Amino acid sequence: MFKKLHDDGAGQVAVTIDGREVRVPAGETVAAAALIHGLLPFRTSAVSGAPRAPYCMMGACFDCLVEIDGVANRQACQVRVAEGMAIRRQDGAGAAAP
Numbered sequence: 001m002f003k004k005l006h007d008d009g010a011g012q013v014a015v016t017i018d019g020r021e022v023r024v025p026a027g028e029t030v031a032a033a034a035l036i037h038g039l040l041p042f043r044t045s046a047v048s049g050a051p052r053a054p055y056c057m058m059g060a061c062f063d064c065l066v067e068i069d070g071v072a073n074r075q076a077c078q079v080r081v082a083e084g085m086a087i088r089r090q091d092g093a094g095a096a097a098p
């Protein structure tokens with residue numbers, strides 16, 4: 001569905017997406033990395049349970065909220081991937097941060 005226009009040579013990092021270990025381009029946003037690996041939807045809405053996925057990719061719509069390393073409600077389009085990061089789909093408002 002999505003394809004990079006160029007390879008900047010930054011290499012790859014290992015992350016997990018809903019428990020599945022994958023390699024993603026270093027320097028990419030969590031949203032882009034998760035879209036590359038087919039994470040759809042990213043979350044469900046807190047009120048109706050409707051599926052949501054990234055829309056603006058610039059921090060305005062909040063439809064890309066996911067759990068990252070156990071912390072809910074992170075904007076996937078505003079966070080870059082890091083080695084060992086755990087990314088999870090989020091249901092509703094998400095669990096409170098520990």
Ligand code: FES
Pocket residue numbers: 031053054055056057058059060061062063064065075076077078
């Ligand atoms: S995709 Fe809109 S805030 Fe992340």
